Amino acid sequence: MNSMGRRRSRATAVSAAGVLLLVGACGSNDEGSAEETAAAIDCAQFEQYGDLEGKTVSVYTSIVDPEAEEQRASYKPFEDCTGAEIEYEGSREFEAQLPVRLTAGNPPDIAYIPQPGFLKSLVEDFPDAVTPAGEAVVANANEFYTPEWVEYGTVDGTLYATPLGANVKSFVWYSPSAFEGAGYEVPTTWDELMDLSQQIVDDGAIPWCAGIESGEATGWPATDWVEDVVLRTAGADVYDQWVNHEIPFNDPQIVTALGAVGDILKNPEYVNGGLGGVTSIATSAWNESANGIPDGTCWLHRAANFYQANWDEGLEVAEDGDVYAFYLPGKSASDKPLLGGGEFVTAFSDRPEVQAFHAYLSSPEWANAKASVTGQGWFSANSGLDSSLLQSPIDQLSYELLTDPSYTFRFDGSDQMPGAVGAGTFWTEMTAWVASDKSDQDVLTAIEASWPSS
Amino acid sequence: MDWLINAGSTGHKFVLMFVAIMLFVVVMGAILLAVDRPKRVPGWVVAAAFLGPTVIGLGFGLVYPGLRTVWGSLLDSKGKDYVGLENYVRVFSEDQFQTVLRNTLMWVILVPLLATLIGLVYAVLVDRTRFEYLAKTLIFLPMAISMVGAGIIWKFVYEFRPDQPGVNQIGILNQLLVWLGLPPQQFLLSEPANTLFLIAVMIWIQTGFAMTVLSAAIKAIPDDIVEAARLDGLHGTKMFRFITVPSIRPALVVVVTTIAMGTLKVFDIVRTMTGGNFGTSVVANEFYVQSFRIRDLGLGAALAVILFVLVIPLVIYNVRQLRIAEEIR
Numbered sequence: 001m002n003s004m005g006r007r008r009s010r011a012t013a014v015s016a017a018g019v020l021l022l023v024g025a026c027g028s029n030d031e032g033s034a035e036e037t038a039a040a041i042d043c044a045q046f047e048q049y050g051d052l053e054g055k056t057v058s059v060y061t062s063i064v065d066p067e068a069e070e071q072r073a074s075y076k077p078f079e080d081c082t083g084a085e086i087e088y089e090g091s092r093e094f095e096a097q098l099p100v101r102l103t104a105g106n107p108p109d110i111a112y113i114p115q116p117g118f119l120k121s122l123v124e125d126f127p128d129a130v131t132p133a134g135e136a137v138v139a140n141a142n143e144f145y146t147p148e149w150v151e152y153g154t155v156d157g158t159l160y161a162t163p164l165g166a167n168v169k170s171f172v173w174y175s176p177s178a179f180e181g182a183g184y185e186v187p188t189t190w191d192e193l194m195d196l197s198q199q200i201v202d203d204g205a206i207p208w209c210a211g212i213e214s215g216e217a218t219g220w221p222a223t224d225w226v227e228d229v230v231l232r233t234a235g236a237d238v239y240d241q242w243v244n245h246e247i248p249f250n251d252p253q254i255v256t257a258l259g260a261v262g263d264i265l266k267n268p269e270y271v272n273g274g275l276g277g278v279t280s281i282a283t284s285a286w287n288e289s290a291n292g293i294p295d296g297t298c299w300l301h302r303a304a305n306f307y308q309a310n311w312d313e314g315l316e317v318a319e320d321g322d323v324y325a326f327y328l329p330g331k332s333a334s335d336k337p338l339l340g341g342g343e344f345v346t347a348f349s350d351r352p353e354v355q356a357f358h359a360y361l362s363s364p365e366w367a368n369a370k371a372s373v374t375g376q377g378w379f380s381a382n383s384g385l386d387s388s389l390l391q392s393p394i395d396q397l398s399y400e401l402l403t404d405p406s407y408t409f410r411f412d413g414s415d416q417m418p419g420a421v422g423a424g425t426f427w428t429e430m431t432a433w434v435a436s437d438k439s440d441q442d443v444l445t446a447i448e449a450s451w452p453s454s
Numbered sequence: 455m456d457w458l459i460n461a462g463s464t465g466h467k468f469v470l471m472f473v474a475i476m477l478f479v480v481v482m483g484a485i486l487l488a489v490d491r492p493k494r495v496p497g498w499v500v501a502a503a504f505l506g507p508t509v510i511g512l513g514f515g516l517v518y519p520g521l522r523t524v525w526g527s528l529l530d531s532k533g534k535d536y537v538g539l540e541n542y543v544r545v546f547s548e549d550q551f552q553t554v555l556r557n558t559l560m561w562v563i564l565v566p567l568l569a570t571l572i573g574l575v576y577a578v579l580v581d582r583t584r585f586e587y588l589a590k591t592l593i594f595l596p597m598a599i600s601m602v603g604a605g606i607i608w609k610f611v612y613e614f615r616p617d618q619p620g621v622n623q624i625g626i627l628n629q630l631l632v633w634l635g636l637p638p639q640q641f642l643l644s645e646p647a648n649t650l651f652l653i654a655v656m657i658w659i660q661t662g663f664a665m666t667v668l669s670a671a672i673k674a675i676p677d678d679i680v681e682a683a684r685l686d687g688l689h690g691t692k693m694f695r696f697i698t699v700p701s702i703r704p705a706l707v708v709v710v711t712t713i714a715m716g717t718l719k720v721f722d723i724v725r726t727m728t729g730g731n732f733g734t735s736v737v738a739n740e741f742y743v744q745s746f747r748i749r750d751l752g753l754g755a756a757l758a759v760i761l762f763v764l765v766i767p768l769v770i771y772n773v774r775q776l777r778i779a780e781e782i783r
Contacts, residue, residue: 095746095747096746096747099746099749100746121749125532215725215726215729216725216729216730216743216747217729218728218729218731219731272616274616274618274620274621275615275616276614276615276616276640277616279640279643280614280616280640282643282731282732283614283640283642283643295620296620297618297620297621419747419748419749420531420748420749420750423747423748424743424747424748428731431731431732432732435643435731435732436644436645436732452531
């Protein structure tokens, strides 16, 4: 198939996928010219990248189908206008395989790294492989992202990676219709949340459901719990010191926070609705653990905005629907810490087409293209993102909270810690914390002991 | 040249694979022909031509990586600085690794013995019965299932739901308990019983292998020996104890050691079913976790070396027994 025919078939696929970038017809020449087929997309925005016909950029990520399909769809405008081809490869073994590929001298052009801690160790271990961001990328990062988000992609003062997607974790899922039926109010402070839990117990039900089983990554949902509560009981400054190991992992303030988590997760009266006793938290799959909310066996489930992908398709996710989420409240109504995360685009080559694609991914054009092809479960911290394109109410709420200056945003702590802790003992010790009732102090001391010395 | 290095489509990859295989055949053929053609070639040239490629392949594919791993086990977590035996000291002194070693020991002792025992008894029981064919097929079937698949199947078998109104059991084992009026159990949670429940999966897979080999060995016992024993008044368990087992001893040893070697490397079952949590990790799983998830390269290499050292005596014993068995024949 010649390149023109290929482009035409691609353009058909684009319109079929419903890419709604109808900003205007681009300078189409006579019929049959290459540009004609990309008429639905405003190619003027892409002129800065130049003609990349015949060039290929390989992308390696942990994002697999069905989300990968949306990723690929969001690259169409770039591919159609510049002529470059994006070779997408998603792998569940991404984190294990990327260092192997780097060691072997076979890096992808672009990788999406979900943890700043992992990025940092890659830059330290493979200084020659990770490529600093180019001028256009740096300009985009500074223009469209807050300094905090730019900082997550920066190692030792050099910007390597730019944010791709974002998520907000400080949510509690509940059933608005059930709340209305029982006359419960959405709590606005931590104390109200605890009162509500007690109220549900008094009414004869088990309020919370929780599950932290996630295959090899078992334990991570519990680390999110701890991080969220550290932000609430100790504050953002202590949180930063804790994440950066300026205070020990088992600092008394963290012990207090873990105790507060235990007040919910280790209270047999509060957990584990529909799933068993406290220990069942360790063996319940995290992506199924909230099914008790529509089933009526539990009322509350703390999980990120992306949990919406795990609900049955028949359920309506909306403020007045079957399930929805409220912000996990802070100590007071004005204390609003927000825990979240995201992945970061890192380049391993400075070829012009790679830098161009990196720049595209850090631009609002990409964010909007991605938003319009994604049904639910995605948003970005890009300030150029048109939030009206987000198709799910929870995504819109997440974006709203993320861009609201009254909320204090903090990035997922375990994702910033060294791998031995953030993807190691923090997971396993939290699992032991619920599975074998290991004490708060012992858990935190064991994690502290595993923190790498260098 | 670019066409030979970068394959884009699947079709291209297949063509490349074919080209590579042809290239290999041509080169090997050329070498062998070159050695064969002239009449008086010194013996060492022939030997080198035949053995050379294999030795080089083994050197690059096995010996070099092996030595690299041994060296890597003496380096720090980043694989840069020399730390001596520190990694080994950690493996043998820290609590979490002692659990790992204990579990590996449980696996290596229980799986070969139980799988072989059950396979042997089963082989004797179904030998020359009417349903032999069907019975053997049934017990052999799990061999065809991958360990990951088996892990997933058994995870459902052990699945736990609370005994609570409106909640139904999913796992068959807990449903049986509930039918018997007993409370459902979280089989995979409490240490060290959960390791036994994982071991059951491996036994389920390996029994078929043991049964097949041992059944063939039993059938190979000469009829005159069996007849003579019968005339001497041996029946039932005595026949089993004094004739069957001694006659198939070499096969038994091979089966036990082969299963033991496979068990030492067990990784898939643990990873699929518990991810090594709740104190169920084994050396192979821990090696993967340390090397690739936690990225402590030195410790991962040390665990790999320990695994290697543990397998060596089994391999030697297995090979020796195979030799003895062949000499007898």
